[in-house]
Amino acid sequence: MKRGFIRINRDLCKGCGLCIVACPKGSIRLSNKLNIRGYHPAEYTEREKSKTRKCTGCALCAITCPDIAIEVFRE
Numbered sequence: 766m767k768r769g770f771i772r773i774n775r776d777l778c779k780g781c782g783l784c785i786v787a788c789p790k791g792s793i794r795l796s797n798k799l800n801i802r803g804y805h806p807a808e809y810t811e812r813e814k815s816k817t818r819k820c821t822g823c824a825l826c827a828i829t830c831p832d833i834a835i836e837v838f839r840e
Contacts, residue, residue, distance in 0.1 A: 769822020769839040770813045777834035778806035784826035784835060790819040793826060806834075813838075 811818040822839035
């Protein structure tokens with residue numbers, strides 16, 4: 766099975782939620798904390814080093830992000 770993970774730049778994210786809707790694995794949510802721009806940014810819910818993560822690195826979240834705040838990594 767393909768594995769991947771993402772990194773979200775908190776300071777670029779405006780919390781629009783498009784990545785949350787786009788993620789087929791449900792690995793993204795909105796943070797309770799504000800970023801420097803005053804938004805609740807999206808956050809990745811899995812650990813990068815975890816062997817049980819569901820993320821496949823499909824990049825749908827990054828494609829839908831209007832702020833180019835998501836970086837996708839595939840293993």
